[in-house]
Amino acid sequence: MQKLNFKRTIRTNILILKLMGLWPEDDNTYTLNLYTMYAFITIVVIMGGHNFFQIINICFVYKDLEALATTIFITSTEVLVLVKVYFFTQNIGRLKNLLSLLKKDVFQPRNEKQMELIEPTLDFWKNVHRSFMFIAVSTIVVQSVNKNQLPFAAWYPYDYTVTPFYELTYSYQVIGMWYIAISNVNIGTLFYALLTYIVVQCDILCDDCKNLTNERSSFSQRLVSCLKHHKEILSFSQNVNDLFEMVILGQFVTSTVVIATTLFMLTLVDPLSEEGFVTVLYAIAIITEIFIYCWFGNQVNLKVR
Known part of the structure; x- marks a missing residue:
C-alpha cells in the first residue's frame, strides 16, 4: 500500500x-537569503509597523474612553497575532521536524479500511481551513x-x-490587515491540523x-507494534503541546480582554445600530476562535479515553 503523505x-x-513569509523552503529554517529578507519586511515592517502606529495612537486618545x-x-x-508569529518563526525548525515524523511507518495507515476511516476527519479539517479563509478574506x-x-x-x-x-x-493599512489576518488564520489552522493528526x-x-489476531506469534508482534504506536502518539502530542502552549495561553488571555x-x-453604542452589529459580530468571531481550539482539543481528549 502506498504511503500517505500527511x-x-x-x-x-x-x-x-x-x-x-512564515515558511522557509523545504526543511530549512531562516538563513541569510532573499526569503528571510522578505520575511523581515512582512513581519517587522508591515505587520509590526501596522501595530506600532496603532499602539502609539493610544497615547493620544487615552482621555477619550x-x-x-x-x-x-x-x-x-x-x-x-504578532506574538503568535514570533513563537511560530522561533519554532519553525521543530515544527518541520514534527511533521517529518509522520512519514514513519508507525504512523501510516495499514490498509484501505483505515484510509477510509481517517479520510472524513482529514476532510473536516480542510473544510474548517476553507471556512476560516473565506471569513478572513470577506472581513x-x-x-x-x-x-x-x-x-x-x-x-x-x-x-x-x-x-x-x-x-x-x-x-499600508490594508496590506498590514491582510498579512495579519491571513497569518492568524493559517497559524491557527495548522495547530488544528496537528490535533487532527x-x-x-x-x-x-x-x-x-x-x-489483533488470536494466533500467539502474530498477536505478540502486533501487540508490541500497538504499544510502540501508542508511545509515539504520546510523544507527538507532547511536542505539539510544547510548541503551542504559549500561543494558546496568549489567545485565551487576549480573547478575555477583547470580550470584556x-x-x-x-454600553456606549446602540446594539441595533451598524456599529453595534459589527461589535457583536467581532465578539462572536473571537468566541468562535476559542471554541474551535477547545473543540479540537476535546476531540483529542475523547479519543484517548
Missing part, C-alpha cells in the same frame, strides 16, 4: 504560510471599503489626510487493537 493534506496551508476602548478592541488581537474586503476614512485609527508622523499620503497610508492516529491505533472590552463598548 503534509499533502495541509499543502494549501503551507503554501499560504510561504506567501506570508470610547476611542480608547475601540483602539484596544482591535489592537490587542493584532498584537496577539478584509468589508473593512477595506471605507470612503475618506482609514480602516484603523492610528498615529503617523505626517498629515495622512492629503494626497498622496492618504492613499499610501490606506494601502493526533485524532487520526488514535483511530488507526484503535482499529489495530480491535483486529466588547461588552463595555456595547
Whole structure:
C-alpha cells in the first residue's frame, strides 16, 4: 500500500504560510537569503509597523474612553497575532521536524479500511481551513471599503489626510490587515491540523487493537507494534503541546480582554445600530476562535479515553 503523505493534506496551508513569509523552503529554517529578507519586511515592517502606529495612537486618545476602548478592541488581537508569529518563526525548525515524523511507518495507515476511516476527519479539517479563509478574506474586503476614512485609527508622523499620503497610508493599512489576518488564520489552522493528526492516529491505533489476531506469534508482534504506536502518539502530542502552549495561553488571555472590552463598548453604542452589529459580530468571531481550539482539543481528549 502506498504511503500517505500527511503534509499533502495541509499543502494549501503551507503554501499560504510561504506567501506570508512564515515558511522557509523545504526543511530549512531562516538563513541569510532573499526569503528571510522578505520575511523581515512582512513581519517587522508591515505587520509590526501596522501595530506600532496603532499602539502609539493610544497615547493620544487615552482621555477619550470610547476611542480608547475601540483602539484596544482591535489592537490587542493584532498584537496577539504578532506574538503568535514570533513563537511560530522561533519554532519553525521543530515544527518541520514534527511533521517529518509522520512519514514513519508507525504512523501510516495499514490498509484501505483505515484510509477510509481517517479520510472524513482529514476532510473536516480542510473544510474548517476553507471556512476560516473565506471569513478572513470577506472581513478584509468589508473593512477595506471605507470612503475618506482609514480602516484603523492610528498615529503617523505626517498629515495622512492629503494626497498622496492618504492613499499610501490606506494601502499600508490594508496590506498590514491582510498579512495579519491571513497569518492568524493559517497559524491557527495548522495547530488544528496537528490535533487532527493526533485524532487520526488514535483511530488507526484503535482499529489495530480491535483486529489483533488470536494466533500467539502474530498477536505478540502486533501487540508490541500497538504499544510502540501508542508511545509515539504520546510523544507527538507532547511536542505539539510544547510548541503551542504559549500561543494558546496568549489567545485565551487576549480573547478575555477583547470580550470584556466588547461588552463595555456595547454600553456606549446602540446594539441595533451598524456599529453595534459589527461589535457583536467581532465578539462572536473571537468566541468562535476559542471554541474551535477547545473543540479540537476535546476531540483529542475523547479519543484517548
